[in-house]
Amino acid sequence: MKAVKIVSVCAGILVGVLITVQFRTLVPLSSSYPLDQLQAQKDLIKEYADEESFLKSRIVSIRAKIDEKIARNNSTTQIANLETLNQLKEAIGLTALAGPGYTIELNDSPFVDRENINGDEQGIVYAADLRDVVNLLRIQGAKGIAINNERLIATSSISSVGNTILVNNSHLVPPFSISAVGNYGEISLRLESDVNALHDLKQRVKENGIKFSIKQNNHIILPIYNGQFRLKFVQNKITENILN
Amino acid sequence: MKFLHKKSDGKPTWMILLGLTGMLLGFLVITQGRYFTNYVETEGRDSNENIFRKIQVLKTGNDELEEEIKVLNEQLADLDDQTLSIQSIENEIAKNKIISGNVDIFGPGIELQIDTEINDIWFVDLTNEFFAAGAEAIAINKIRLVDSVSGFDALPNGQVMLNSIILKPPYKFEVIGDKKALQGGIENPYGIIDKMKTTFENFSYTLTEKDRIDMVIK
Numbered sequence: 001m002k003a004v005k006i007v008s009v010c011a012g013i014l015v016g017v018l019i020t021v022q023f024r025t026l027v028p029l030s031s032s033y034p035l036d037q038l039q040a041q042k043d044l045i046k047e048y049a050d051e052e053s054f055l056k057s058r059i060v061s062i063r064a065k066i067d068e069k070i071a072r073n074n075s076t077t078q079i080a081n082l083e084t085l086n087q088l089k090e091a092i093g094l095t096a097l098a099g100p101g102y103t104i105e106l107n108d109s110p111f112v113d114r115e116n117i118n119g120d121e122q123g124i125v126y127a128a129d130l131r132d133v134v135n136l137l138r139i140q141g142a143k144g145i146a147i148n149n150e151r152l153i154a155t156s157s158i159s160s161v162g163n164t165i166l167v168n169n170s171h172l173v174p175p176f177s178i179s180a181v182g183n184y185g186e187i188s189l190r191l192e193s194d195v196n197a198l199h200d201l202k203q204r205v206k207e208n209g210i211k212f213s214i215k216q217n218n219h220i221i222l223p224i225y226n227g228q229f230r231l232k233f234v235q236n237k238i239t240e241n242i243l244n
Numbered sequence: 245m246k247f248l249h250k251k252s253d254g255k256p257t258w259m260i261l262l263g264l265t266g267m268l269l270g271f272l273v274i275t276q277g278r279y280f281t282n283y284v285e286t287e288g289r290d291s292n293e294n295i296f297r298k299i300q301v302l303k304t305g306n307d308e309l310e311e312e313i314k315v316l317n318e319q320l321a322d323l324d325d326q327t328l329s330i331q332s333i334e335n336e337i338a339k340n341k342i343i344s345g346n347v348d349i350f351g352p353g354i355e356l357q358i359d360t361e362i363n364d365i366w367f368v369d370l371t372n373e374f375f376a377a378g379a380e381a382i383a384i385n386k387i388r389l390v391d392s393v394s395g396f397d398a399l400p401n402g403q404v405m406l407n408s409i410i411l412k413p414p415y416k417f418e419v420i421g422d423k424k425a426l427q428g429g430i431e432n433p434y435g436i437i438d439k440m441k442t443t444f445e446n447f448s449y450t451l452t453e454k455d456r457i458d459m460v461i462k
Contacts, residue, residue, distance in 0.1 A: 004258060011265045018272040041299065048302040055309035062316040069323040070333065081333045088340035092391055128289035128369070135368045138395030154391045157376035160290040161299075169305035196398055228305075228312035229343055234380040234420045236338060237348035237458070 045161055049171040056170070056226040063094070063224070093153040093225035097144040099181040101220035102188075104133060107175035109209030114163050114174065122208040125174055127160040129201050129210075130167070133178055134158065136197055140190055142182035144222045148172050151225040168227045175211070184216040289369055289439070301376055345390030348460045349381060351420035354427055355457065358415045358440075359448040364398040366440060367411070373436045374419050377429025381420040383459050385411055423453045 070082060089095050108114055109123030117124060130147060137145055145152045150167045159166045164173055180187075190197050191214065205212045319336070322328040341347045356370075371389060374382055382389045387406055397405040404411045419426055430436050431451070441447045 004262070008258065008262055008265070011262065011269060015265060015269055015272065018269070044299055045302065048299070048306060051306050052302065052309065055306060055313065058313055059309065059316065062313065062320060066316065066320050066323065069320065070329075073323070073326070073329055081330070081337060085333060085337050085340065088337060088344055088346070091344045092340055094340075126290045128365070131368050131372055132365065135364070135395035138393075139397045141394065154389055154393070155375045155379065157372050159301075159372065159376050161302075166302070169302055196400075228308045229339070230308060230378060230380045230421070231339060231342060232380065233353065233422065234342060234349050234351040236342055237350055237460075239338070 042162065045171065052169060052171075059228070060224065060226045092229075093144065093151050096224050097181050097222040099143065099220060100184070100218050101142070101179065101181040102184040102214055102216050103180075103220070104178040105175060105211065105213045105215070106130070106133070106178065107211040109211070111209055117163060122204050123210060124163070125165075125176060125210060127158050127165045129198075130158045130165065130176060130178070132198055132201060136190070137178070137180045137182065137187065140182060140187045142180040142187075144181045146179050146222045148177055149223055151223050153225050153227075155230070168225075179217075179220050179222060181220050181222060184214075188214060188216075289365070301378075304378065343390075345388050345392065345461065348458070349420070350456055350458045351380065352423060352455050353379075353418065353420040353453075353457045354423055355452045355454050356417040356419070356430070357450045357452075358417070359413055359450075360440075360444050360446065361402075361413050362404075362415070362440070362444065363402060364396040364404050366436075367396040367404055367406075367415075369436055370417065370430070373429050374417070374421075374426060377421070378425050379419045379421045381459055383418045385409075385416055386418075387462065388459050418454075418457045418459065420457050420459070427451060427453070 070085075086095070090097070106125050106129065108125055112121060112123035114124050134145055134147075134152060147158075147167050150170050150172065152168070156168050157166070161171070164171055165176075166172070201210070201212065204210045319332050322332040342349055367384070371382055371384075384406060387393065387409060393407050395406075399405055399410070437449065440449075
């Protein structure tokens with residue numbers, strides 16, 4: 001009888017510990033957040049996103065004017081340099097890219113409202129899903145990738161802000177259309193034959209209603225990267241050697 | 245107190261209580277387990293707790309776009325002059341060579357060494373966090389991440405391959421950029437380092453600020 005009492009006490013303690021752990025788990029609870037602050041954050045994000053769109057459109061316009069002026073000047077030195085410049089621009093996403101490829105469409109489950117979700121909702125597309133898809137496309141040798149017409153470069157980031165997603169600091173909402181110039185056969189084979197490729201996403205497509213489809217396209221056109229290149233801290237070693 | 249020991253049909257009440265406690269215990273263990281699995285697999289990778297940091301990132305991003313517009317406008321003006329025009333194109337080539345990874349580069353930043361074996365998603369998420377925090381260049385075990393580099397491929401044995409090279413611990417992330425911003429980007433509360441500590445038992449890492457990091461062409 002004494003042993004039973006000890007077991008009961010231990011079980012009670014364990015239940016207490018589990019309840020405590022359950023309630024102290026570090027998961028953001030939207031209901032615990034003041035609504036006015038949440039609205040203020042949303043407004044602020046929208047304001048920055050609008051400003052960002054405007055600035056990016058100006059960048060595209062100025063770059064087009066620069067290209068126009070360079071094309072008009074035709075000295076021999078410039079022509080030689082121009083070829084190098086164009087090759088480099090192509091390599092870093094500063095030219096539009098066209099070619100055969102495919103488009104992956106990704107959308108939330110029709111049964112889920114992105115604006116009113118709990119912390120652990122499995123039926124919406126997360127930034128991590130987009131990162132995994134982009135990573136897979138890079139593995140499969142995609143020559144260029146864009147999400148909702150936002151061209152990705154090596155330093156692009158894909159992050160969550162509240163319930164929406166930032167790509168190159170641009171605010172994107174579903175449905176997500178991931179276009180790539182690359183080999184359709186290779187990516188579709190990988191998706192079919194490798195059970196580990198996008199494993200979590202495939203499972204949520206099956207169990208939670210996320211929409212996923214891939215379509216071949218013989219002529220994809222990816223836009224020019226319209227953001228900034230950060231070069232505040234990084235330096236060219238050759239320049240350093242010349243200066244020294 | 246006698247009713248606590250015997251029920252009318254003769255079964256001891258403590259057995260029923262113990263049974264109920266066991267059921268509750270089982271329920272809680274499963275709930276907690278599922279909660280953690282979901283947390284790490286999806287929401288855990290994209291916590292929105294750091295919304296203020298993201299707002300800051302947006303603001304900084306817009307400041308950088310304005311700076312880029314200023315530089316481009318100067319370039320546009322230079323193109324009206326023949327001599328300045330040649331110089332302007334050469335400057336553009338030099339800049340683009342840095343971005344594309346065609347030249348050796350250097351700069352201040354941080355070095356993150358991870359001793360624990362991690363899988364592909366953590367490489368994807370870590371580099372993403374660094375770029376979101378303003379990283380200008382990243383190299384992992386001396387492989388610089390530029391447009392021509394492939395993604396992080398998970399091999400069947402769990403190892404991770406980058407550009408046909410298998411990455412083995414210790415993984416060394418060399419990152420050029422603002423030291424404080426980069427460190428804050430990964431070590432903030434609920435940040436990626438916290439998540440890795442939660443995910444991996446005995447997670448071990450070293451973060452060092454560097455005045456100079458060299459990245460050479462392979």
